[in-house]
Amino acid sequence: MSTSQGSLPPLPHTSGAEGGDVLLAALEDAPTPIYCLAAGGRTVWANAGARRLGAGRGNLPHVAGRPLADVVDAVIGTGRAETVSGSLGAGGPAVIVVLRPMRVAGEPGAVVVIEHDPDTALLPGADADAVAAAQSSLLPPFLPMLPDLALAGSYHRATSVRAAGGDWYDAVPLGDGRVALVVGDAVGHGVAAAGAMSRLRGAMRSTALRDPDPAAVLAGLDSFAALMDDVEGASVFYGVLDSGTGELAFTTAGHPAPLVVGDDGTASFLAVTPRPPLGSMPGAGTPVHRFVLGHGATLVLFSNGALAGSSSDYAVALERLVSASREVLGRPGAGDPATASGLAVEIAELVRPPQDWPDDVAVLVAHRRATTQGPLRLDLPAVPASLPGIRRRLTAWLTELGMGENDRVGVMAAVGEACANAAEHAYRGREPGPMSVRAAVDPDGVLTVTVHDDGTWRAPDHDPGDRGRGLLIMRQLVDGVSLDDRAGTTVTLTVRLRRSPDAPSAPGSGADGPVLVVDRDGPRPVVRVSGAVDEAGADSLRIRLLEASHGGTARVELDLRDVALFSSAAVRVVLAVARIARDEGWRLVVHAVDGGVTRQVLEVSGLGGLVDLR
Numbered sequence: 322m323s324t325s326q327g328s329l330p331p332l333p334h335t336s337g338a339e340g341g342d343v344l345l346a347a348l349e350d351a352p353t354p355i356y357c358l359a360a361g362g363r364t365v366w367a368n369a370g371a372r373r374l375g376a377g378r379g380n381l382p383h384v385a386g387r388p389l390a391d392v393v394d395a396v397i398g399t400g401r402a403e404t405v406s407g408s409l410g411a412g413g414p415a416v417i418v419v420l421r422p423m424r425v426a427g428e429p430g431a432v433v434v435i436e437h438d439p440d441t442a443l444l445p446g447a448d449a450d451a452v453a454a455a456q457s458s459l460l461p462p463f464l465p466m467l468p469d470l471a472l473a474g475s476y477h478r479a480t481s482v483r484a485a486g487g488d489w490y491d492a493v494p495l496g497d498g499r500v501a502l503v504v505g506d507a508v509g510h511g512v513a514a515a516g517a518m519s520r521l522r523g524a525m526r527s528t529a530l531r532d533p534d535p536a537a538v539l540a541g542l543d544s545f546a547a548l549m550d551d552v553e554g555a556s557v558f559y560g561v562l563d564s565g566t567g568e569l570a571f572t573t574a575g576h577p578a579p580l581v582v583g584d585d586g587t588a589s590f591l592a593v594t595p596r597p598p599l600g601s602m603p604g605a606g607t608p609v610h611r612f613v614l615g616h617g618a619t620l621v622l623f624s625n626g627a628l629a630g631s632s633s634d635y636a637v638a639l640e641r642l643v644s645a646s647r648e649v650l651g652r653p654g655a656g657d658p659a660t661a662s663g664l665a666v667e668i669a670e671l672v673r674p675p676q677d678w679p680d681d682v683a684v685l686v687a688h689r690r691a692t693t694q695g696p697l698r699l700d701l702p703a704v705p706a707s708l709p710g711i712r713r714r715l716t717a718w719l720t721e722l723g724m725g726e727n728d729r730v731g732v733m734a735a736v737g738e739a740c741a742n743a744a745e746h747a748y749r750g751r752e753p754g755p756m757s758v759r760a761a762v763d764p765d766g767v768l769t770v771t772v773h774d775d776g777t778w779r780a781p782d783h784d785p786g787d788r789g790r791g792l793l794i795m796r797q798l799v800d801g802v803s804l805d806d807r808a809g810t811t812v813t814l815t816v817r818l819r820r821s822p823d824a825p826s827a828p829g830s831g832a833d834g835p836v837l838v839v840d841r842d843g844p845r846p847v848v849r850v851s852g853a854v855d856e857a858g859a860d861s862l863r864i865r866l867l868e869a870s871h872g873g874t875a876r877v878e879l880d881l882r883d884v885a886l887f888s889s890a891a892v893r894v895v896l897a898v899a900r901i902a903r904d905e906g907w908r909l910v911v912h913a914v915d916g917g918v919t920r921q922v923l924e925v926s927g928l929g930g931l932v933d934l935r
Contacts, residue, residue, distance in 0.1 A: 356381075356433040357425050360397055362390025365426045374409075374435070383410050384418050389433065396420045397429045414438065464662075465494045466723060466818035468762045470564040471661035471688040472500070474822040475669045477626075478681055488624040488681035489518045493529055498564045498764030501529045501538075504622040504685050505557035505576070517551040521599075525559070533561050535572040536607045543574070543607075546600025553600035558622055565764055567614040567689055572607055574599050577628065580642065582650045584617025584691065588643045617691035619656070619664075621646050626680035627672050645671035656688040658723025662820050664688065694722055696761035703743045703756035703774050711740055711758055715770075718760060722768075725820060732770065732816055734868045735798040739772040739812040747776025747810060766818040775809040794872020797901070798864075821857075835884070837865045845876045851883035859890035866898045873901030878910040887919045895923070899931040908933050 348355055354370035364376040374382045381389040385407025396403050402421040409416045417436045424430065464472040474490045487507035492500055503525055507517040521542065528541035538559050546552040558579060560571030571579070571591075575598030578590040594608035614620055621642075628638040649667040654660060665684040673682045697718045701707040715736060719729045736758070743756045760770045795802045801815040835852040846869040854862055870877040879895065881887065895911065902909045909932045913920035923934060 353437075354435040356389075357423075357430060358390070358393045358433055359425050359428055359430040360394060362388070362393055365430065371433075371435070384408075384416065384435075389418070392418070392420060393431045393433065396422050396431045409435070409437070460489060461491050461822070463819040463821050464492050465500060465766050466658075466820050467494075467498065467500065467564045467766045468693050468722075468764065469498065469690055470500065470562070471656055471658060471664075471686075471690060471723070472820075473662050473665040473686040473688075474684070475665035476681065476683050477669050477673055487515065487518050488626055488683040489522055490622070490624075490683045490685040491522055491525065492685065492687075493526055494765055495529070495533050495561065496765060499533070500562055500564060500687075501525075501533055502560045502562055502571075502620070502622060502685060502687055503558065504624055504683055505555055506624045506626070506681075506683075507552065507555045517549070517555070520549065521546070521552050521555055521557075525557075529559075535559055535561060535570050535609045539572050539574060539607045542599050543603075543605070544600075546598075547603060549600075553598075555599045556625060557599060560622075562614065562620070562687060564689070567616070567618075569612045569614055569620070570609055571612070572596070572609050575601075577623070577625065580621040580623070580646055581612070581614065582619045582621060582646050583615065586647055586651055588647055590639070614687070614689045616689055617656070618689055619646075619650050620687040620689075621668065622685040622687075623672075624681065624683040626682040627669070627684065629680040629682075642668075642672055650688075656690060658690075658694075658721065661686075661688055661723065662822065665822070694718075694762075696759065699758040701756055701758075702753050703747050703776070704753050705741070705744050707756065708737065708740055708744060712737060715758070715760065722762065722818075723820070724768075724818065728816065728818075730864050730868055731798040732768070732814070734864075734872070735795040735802075735814050736770050736772065738794045738872060739814065742812075743772060743774040743776070743810065747774040749776075762818065768816045768818055770814045771811055772814075773809060773811045777806075777810075794867070794874065797867050797872050835861065837861055839865060839869050840880075845878060846870070847878045847880055849880040849883070851885075853886035854884060854891040855886065855888050859888060859894050862891055863894045863897070866894065870898070870902075873898060873905055876902075876907050876910075878912065880912045881919050882912055882914050882917075884913075884919050887922050892922060892928070895928060895932065899928060903931060910935060 349368045351368055352370060354374055355368045356364060356371045356376070357366040358381075359365055362381050364381075367376040383389065384392060384405050387405070392403070392405055400422050402419070405418045405420070407416070408414065414437055419434045419436065420431045422429070422431050425432075460476055461474070464474055466472075472492050474492065476488060476490070489505050489507070491503045493503070494500055505518070505521060507521060524542060524545040525538065528538050532538070539557075542557065542559075546555060554575075556573075556575035558571065558573050558576045560569050560579075562569045573593050574596050578593040580588060580590055582588045591610065591612055593610060596608065597605050623642065627642055628635070645668050648671060649655060649664055655664060664686045668686065669682050669684045697715065699711060699714055701710065712733060716729070716733060719732060724732070740756065740758065744753075747756070748754050754775045757773045758770070759773075760768065762768050792802060792804065795812070795814060799814045799816045803813045805811045805813070835850055835854045835858040838849045840847040840849055848862070848865050848869050850862065852858075866877060866879065867873065895909070899909045911923065911928075911932045912935050913923060920934065923932070928934075
């Protein structure tokens with residue numbers, strides 16, 4: 322690193338508001354990142370290039386191993402301009418950073434210009450996006466929710482794209498309350514390593530579903546790796562955990578031992594027999610170890626990247642992981658179903674500082690719950706006045722279970738429809754009788770809700786009018802619906818519980834989902850949407866539309882005038898609801914800005930004939 326006094330070229334002279342706008346527009350799109358920073362690195366203004374590097378407290382880049390905020394404070398303290406030469410971040414390109422003291426927003430500050438080779442990208446850009454997209458798409462989209470076990474997974478990419486890609490985790494339901502837990506690290510970096518990880522994960526899943534025994538799976542992965550140059554040398558932890566008994570059978574290949582944190586805060590690494598990485602030594606043995614995870618204890622699995630960093634002392638790296646795990650798992654309610662999904666993210670973020678981390682970090686956490694939630698049993702008269710109480714009790718039970726809002730809304734709407742049918746039709750023409758609601762989760766995380774009455778089921782007419790639509794509504798909202806009318810009427814609803822892994826924090830990512838509000842003040846409900854409706858947001862839109870329209874049987878309107886992005890997945894949702902509305906004899910009204918992109922998307926998709934566009 323070298324430092325010297327330097328100066329910025331004078332800014333072009335402008336006068337008046339129009340000249341200032343021209344200058345700001347030019348600076349905004351300049352290829353050189355430019356900051357106006359106050360003391361402590363507080364960002365007063367940053368152009369587009371600077372914002373891509375990071376803006377705001379704690380998000381500024383490092384230059385020549387020093388946080389940019391520290392360099393700014395030094396310039397403010399001396400009152401002299403400074404030039405810093407060195408790399409941008411860990412393993413980043415060479416840059417020259419020119420800092421000049423000046424008043425910023427009425428207080429001491431500095432203007433910062435980061436100069437670099439125009440042929441070298443400051444950020445990995447497309448490469449980083451490609452690695453992140455490839456890696457994220459190959460990690461599991463969801464983790465199973467088991468009644469005795471809380472699972473949480475997280476992947477954090479290395480600071481430099483040159484070191485990113487290849488770390489992975491997975492959790493595979495095996496039946497009877499067992500789940501395969503896997504963390505690995507493929508050789509190499511970048512998109513190629515992500516591809517190798519994908520092949521290794523696919524081989525693991527296909528092998529585990531045939532024979533989940535750790536010795537059999539590791540032998541299969543060994544043979545697979547020996548045939549694939551880009552997979553050979555990968556490290557892996559593979560274990561099978563029985564969520565009911567806590568029994569864990571596991572093995573490793575070139576991978577660090579897992580960490581167990583007890584309910585009393587004690588932490589220890591499980592004993593493993595050292596074994597070469599996959600495919601590197603044909604005929605290597607496969608030692609299988611066994612351990613019982615106690616109630617309230619937590620298994621922390623991690624990739625090699627969690628032990629990386631500036632320290633060359635392996636013991637220090639292990640202690641850092643132990644301290645982070647104890648801090649997170651020692652917080653009140655850490656293993657509660659509603660909050661457990663964030664455990665892996667929190668541990669990884671404590672282990673891995675936000676700047677200059679040289680390797681990927683994958684963390685998979687399995688917390689064995691100290692207590693298991695019991696089934697729900699409700700017995701009430703089959704009258705409409707019973708429905709609010711059922712909704713309140715069931716909502717509280719599903720929330721305690723850890724069910725996400727979107728899935729909870731779908732279940733609640735389906736159960737509400739089944740209960741409403743019983744209350745309105747089961748005892749028609751006679752004194753209302755009993756109605757029972759039962760809800761339970763089996764060891765494999767399948768939620769079953771039954772609604773039973775002692776009344777009489779009558780099949781809907783060919784033209785049912787207002788009757789016969791309950792099953793249609795329920796089948797739109799849950800995985801499975803069955804009806805038994807041999808002794809009264811029993812409607813059984815099933816949903817496989819799953820949870821999307823929490824994503825690590827990404828400053829400035831702007832990946833917020835859409836805002837959906839159901840306005841019930843008018844003659845019919847209006848689902849108002851704002852923001853970006855991507856694939857994940859489309860599922861939320863589907864649930865809100867079905868809830869507001871009672872599964873498509875009641876008129877509803879959709880307001881898209883404040884939508885910034887309307888994806889093809891969202892178009893499919895509108896198409897599905899519009900078809901249901903057509904079959905039910907009404908048309909979906911959709912509000913979209915005339916001449917706007919969303920309206921154009923709807924028209925090009927051929928929805929004009931199915932919906933009323935206004």
